[in-house]
Amino acid sequence: MEESKQIEEILGRFHPERENLLPVLQEIQEKVGYLSREVMESVAHFFHLPPSEIFSVVTFYNQFRRKPPGRNPIHVCLGTACYLLGGNLILDAFSRELQIKKGDTTEDGNFGLESTACFGCCNVAPVVKINSQIYPKMTPGTVEEVIINLRDKDKKG
Amino acid sequence: MPSLVIDGKEITADPGEKILWAALRSGIYIPNLCATEGAELPFGGCRLCLVEVEVGGRREMVTACSEPVQEKMKIYTYTEKIARMRRTAFELIMSDHHIDCKNCAKRKDCQLIRLASSLKMTLQPKTLRSLVRDLPVDDSHPLFTYDPKKCVKCGKCVFVCQGIGKSFLDFTYRGFEMVVTTFDHLPLSSLGCESCLECVKVCPTGALFLKESGGTADG
Ligand code: SF4
Ligand code: SF4
Ligand code: FES
Ligand code: FES
Numbered sequence: 001m002e003e004s005k006q007i008e009e010i011l012g013r014f015h016p017e018r019e020n021l022l023p024v025l026q027e028i029q030e031k032v033g034y035l036s037r038e039v040m041e042s043v044a045h046f047f048h049l050p051p052s053e054i055f056s057v058v059t060f061y062n063q064f065r066r067k068p069p070g071r072n073p074i075h076v077c078l079g080t081a082c083y084l085l086g087g088n089l090i091l092d093a094f095s096r097e098l099q100i101k102k103g104d105t106t107e108d109g110n111f112g113l114e115s116t117a118c119f120g121c122c123n124v125a126p127v128v129k130i131n132s133q134i135y136p137k138m139t140p141g142t143v144e145e146v147i148i149n150l151r152d153k154d155k156k157g
Numbered sequence: 158m159p160s161l162v163i164d165g166k167e168i169t170a171d172p173g174e175k176i177l178w179a180a181l182r183s184g185i186y187i188p189n190l191c192a193t194e195g196a197e198l199p200f201g202g203c204r205l206c207l208v209e210v211e212v213g214g215r216r217e218m219v220t221a222c223s224e225p226v227q228e229k230m231k232i233y234t235y236t237e238k239i240a241r242m243r244r245t246a247f248e249l250i251m252s253d254h255h256i257d258c259k260n261c262a263k264r265k266d267c268q269l270i271r272l273a274s275s276l277k278m279t280l281q282p283k284t285l286r287s288l289v290r291d292l293p294v295d296d297s298h299p300l301f302t303y304d305p306k307k308c309v310k311c312g313k314c315v316f317v318c319q320g321i322g323k324s325f326l327d328f329t330y331r332g333f334e335m336v337v338t339t340f341d342h343l344p345l346s347s348l349g350c351e352s353c354l355e356c357v358k359v360c361p362t363g364a365l366f367l368k369e370s371g372g373t374a375d376g
Contacts, residue, residue: 052324052326055341
């Protein structure tokens with residue numbers, strides 16, 4: 001389904017009441033992958049709210065992203081086990097290496113960076129998931145290696 | 158009309174009125190930065206207006222701009238504890254403020270300078286590390302400039318712009334990353350602003366300033 005159709009369909013199932021704002025944004029993100037400027041404008045129009053207020057809500061919550069996830073979406077686990085073993089440091093290392101913040105995508109659309117909740121691999125924490133592959137026992141030092149390998153793979157593929 | 162005692166002085170206030178405005182009207186100064194009279198809640202949460210109140214024998218710390226007066230309330234606007242907390246609050250505000258008074262449009266009429274002198278503090282934080290973020294200046298509007306590095310997130314511009322039915326500015330992100338900005342960071346000139354300049358008038362700092370005032374946002 002085309003993106004604008006999808007969004008129309010989602011909006012069609014809700015009443016334009018304030019309490020529906022979060023569910024609508026969540027569902028759009030789930031179906032479309034991210035909340036673009038145009039999408040935020042449509043949502044503002046639908047709820048009769050100023051666009052700045054939608055932007056305020058979208059930026060307040062970490063769960064929303066405003067750019068496409070990228071060809072290699074990097075999910076850094078910040079579940080309890082991973083967090084305790086330095087998940088945050090892994091996230092920082094990716095952030096530094098790729099020069100993007102959490103929730104962002106690199107200019108070339110190659111990498112996206114996100115944090116997630118536990119995905120059940122706590123025994124090999126801290127864990128990162130990229131394109132459904134699990135990277136166990138990450139350290140800030142192995143971050144660069146992971147990125148280089150993915151870049152190489154991208155060039156070949 | 159509720160009557161209350163502020164620092165030993167008896168005053169009367171309107172029912173439901175917030176302590177801050179009742180005090181200021183009676184000539185008792187309580188430091189404040191983010192409060193707007195008529196706003197339901199303070200937008201920013203600067204916490205400079207902390208006071209201690211005593212009702213029915215219980216004493217607690219409240220923000221004067223959000224706490225309504227009560228009959229027989231006793232209010233202390235200056236205690237050691239308050240002074241300490243206000244100092245921390247002010248340092249926190251100044252720790253991500255780009256202090257550049259000599260090039261600043263508001264140097265003659267700056268709320269931060271007034272606050273610093275009433276709190277007997279310097280503008281430069283002494284205990285907290287200063288961490289000014291690298292935020293881009295919006296120079297697009299023909300009449301005024303917005304320099305987020307001088308924004309103290311008081312929310313006054315957000316509130317007035319909302320009041321005239323435009324809401325071009327809002328709080329975005331949160332915690333240390335919080336910034337007052339436009340929808341998707343669009344330039345101010347692209348939004349249909351009709352230049353009422355109310356935001357510039359209410360801004361207590363050099364964050365929003367008239368181009369003709371000769372201030373600069375760099376340096
Ligand atoms: S707003 Fe301007 S005058 Fe006031 S403290 Fe900041 S730089 Fe100085
Ligand atoms: S731009 Fe000025 S009025 Fe607006 S929030 Fe910042 S300091 Fe307050
Ligand atoms: S906490 Fe990270 S996989 Fe369980
Ligand atoms: S004036 Fe009360 S919290 Fe800022």
